[in-house]
Amino acid sequence: MNKGGYSKYIRPLLYGIDLLMVCFLAYFFLTKSVLDISFIILFWLVLSFLISIYAIYRFTKIVKIISLFFRQTVLLALLVFTYYYISGRFIPKTNIINFFVALLIVITSWRVFLFVFFQRYRIITGSNNVYVVIVGLNHSTRKLASFFDNSPEYGYQFKGFFDNQDESDIIGTIEDSYNFIIENKIDEVYCSTKELTNEQIKELTEFCERNMKVIKFVADDKELFSKNLELDYYNLTPILSLSKIPLDDPIKDLIKRTFDIVFSVSVIIFLLSWLIPVIALLIKIESRGPVFFKQYRYGADFNLFLCYKFRSMTANKESDKVQASKNDARVTRIGKFIRRTSLDELPQFFNVLYGEMSVVGPRPLLMSHTDDYKDKINKFMVRHNVKPGITGLAQTSGYRGNIANDSDMLNRVRYDIFYVENWSLILDINIILQTIVNIFKGEDKAY
Structure with a gap:
């Protein structure tokens, strides 16, 4: 799914261009030191995260764009002043001021140009569109529809x-909107809180x-049901949105992806490089079949991917539909060990x-379970809304293994949603540490 109408590669590319500008201007006005420039980049990234300058x-x-980047560059200049003061190295104040002014002009102009460019691009090409419907008709929603129709940019x-x-x-009743939204691939639904009951909302x-x-x-002035909401204005029409999940923020998503790459590369080099041959040999000695078991699962944005595991069962035709249960005859002896220790x-x-996955996230379920629930x-x-994980909050909270009834799935989903809506890097690290503890303890539900 293409959230927001943009290619998923555009935002990271733009952030990379911003960082190149910061590096170039720091090199030209301030310092040739790689260490100093690295600290300036770090300051920029931290401030970007705190100020949310990329929430455009x-x-x-x-x-607002000008205001965000002005705040960002002022605080960056203050941090650079502080950095050189604490390090005890002299650098002319005029150099820092020149860096600040140049950065403010260059990066703000670049971002405003880009914003206007995309507006012109939408008008000229008719692409990069977001398809919307409005549920509920009144004066406010008519004004909103007029804004949509008269603002092609x-x-x-x-x-x-x-x-x-x-x-x-x-064009239809509220009930008709459900089929219309699916059949016409609508991206956003605007709902009038005045015309709909709380139950309909x-x-x-x-x-x-x-x-x-x-x-x-x-x-409007009608009380909404309990939700975290964010307020924006489309011209003069106030619009409330459900607050975004943390990983919708590209900076947070980049932090998580960087952590995933570093962690996975470390595990592959220092653990899997020698452990794969050992486990592969044990699997081959005990039963015929491939070393690795591959199975399609639903990932982020409901996209299918092939999930890899060490094969822990004898070859069978039910693996895509039936989870392993206690004393399952399909599980081999080495399979019992690697499943109990999560080595599989x-x-x-x-x-x-x-x-395709993250180190921490909601566990990818069997396709049959996803379709059922x-x-x-x-x-x-x-x-x-996020990538599935090797481990997750639900698993470290006691909800792993076979899903015997609806309540098992309900509890697992509750923990998954809490994780999605409250992600932080600290939470990921805590889940990883708890997973490691559980591996050495062993778990009763790991069969």
């Missing part, structure tokens, strides 16, 4: 109103989460390196 969207106003394609009123410009929200559609709310999961570090458990699909 198609509806963001240019004045923002790239919104308005497809119509849905409401239970009898009006000529309504709740049902529409759950539908959008289940089908991975963005839902936003046209605000180690080949998934290659999935992490390929970018995605419409049965509210917010189930939220777990697919």
Whole structure:
């Protein structure tokens, strides 16, 4: 899924260009030292994370973009002053001021140019569009529709109103909107909190989460059901959005991906390089068949990928549908050991390196389980907003192994959603440490 209408590669590329500008200007105005430039880059990244300067969207106003980058460059200049003062090395203050002024002009101009370029690009090419519908008809939503229709530079394609009123410009009832959203591949749903009951809002929200559609709310003075909301303005129309998950922030996502690469490469080099031949030999001695077991699972954005494991069972036709149970006759002797110690999961570090998985995240379920529960458990699909993990919060909290009933899955999904909505690098590290402890302790449900 292409969130926000942009290619997933554009934002990281733009951030890389920003860093190159910072490096070049630091080299030209301040220092030739690689260490100093590395610290300046670190300052830039930390400030970017704290100020959220990359939280720029198609509806963001240019004045806000200028304000964000002004704050960023001022604080960076202060940090550079402090860095040289603490290090005891002399550097002319005029050099730092020149660096600050040049950076402010160059990077702000670049970002404003880019913002305007994308606006022109949408108008000229008619691409990079976000398809939207509005559920609920009133004065505020008519103004919003007018904004969509009369502002092609923002790239919104308005497809119509849905409401239970009898009006000529309504294309269907609220109930009709569900099929329309799916069949017409709508990206964003705008919901009037004035026209819909709390129950209707709740049902529409759950539908959008289940089908991975963005839902936003046209605000008024009506009390909303309990949710974390963010307020934006499209011209003068206030719009409420469900607060974004942490890993929607590209800086946080980059931090997690960097950690994944470093951790997975370390495991592959220092552990799997010698452990794979040992386990492979033991598997081959005991039973015929391949060393590795490959199985399709749903990953981030509900994309399929091949998940790798050491083979722990004799070859059978039920592996895609039936999980291993206690005293399962299909599990080999070496299979029991590597499953109990979670060694069978180690080949998934290659999935992490390929970018299909993360070290920590919601565990990828059997496709049959996903198909069974995605419409049965509210917010189930939220777990697919991030990459699946080798280990996860649900697993370290006692919910691993066979899913015997609906409550097992419900509890697992609750922990998965908590992780998705509350991610932090510290949480990842805590889960990894707890996983290591569990490997040495062994787990009763690991069979």
